[in-house]
Amino acid sequence: MIEIRLHGRGGQGGVTSAELLAKAAIAEGKFAQAFPSFGPERRGAPVMAFVRVDDQKIRLREKIYSPNIVLVLDPTLLDIVNVAEGLSEDGVVVVNSALTPEELKQKYGFPKVATVDANKVAMEELGVPITNTTMLGALLKASGIIGVSDMEEPINNRFGGKLGPKNYKALERAYSETNVA
Secondary structure, eight states, rough: EEEEEEEEESSSHHHHHHHHHHHHHHTOOEEEEEEEEESOOTTSSEEEEEEEESSOOOOOOOSSSOOOOOEOOGGGGGGGTTTTTTTTTTTTEEEOOSSSSHHHHHHOOOOOOEEOOOOHHHHHHHHHOOHHHHHHHHHHHOOOOGGGGGGGGHHHHHHHHHHHHHHHHHHHHHHOOEEEO
């Protein structure tokens, strides 16, 4: 089973990312679940979402404590939240950052890191700094959990005929620009 924890801020689309990934995995014949973890936080407050993907039925119904993958939508969280808490030994931290994976490894001690400047990609492709679908591209590159093309239908269904293709293009571009080390 692959367990993923997403860190973001309210309004950045972390919960939507989790749902999109789970829907795409299910469409590919896998079992998946996605769920948020937040209380009465306001827009901009730190939030988490979780995704599990497996080839077998998933019977767990609890928060993810030892993720294989951590996805960080907002790099400012790196200095206020221990995003790597519980990360498995062979786990990977996928970060929205203009820094290189090596720079983040050195600064935070992460075992394996993938980075992409998702803010830049989102601004150029979508015109807004909302990085949820962009960061899914980075996650796919770092994990290979499903194929890039598997995300097209869920994204188009969620965002519609005008925004769907733009979001999918941002995902594809982020996939190609992600550095993993």
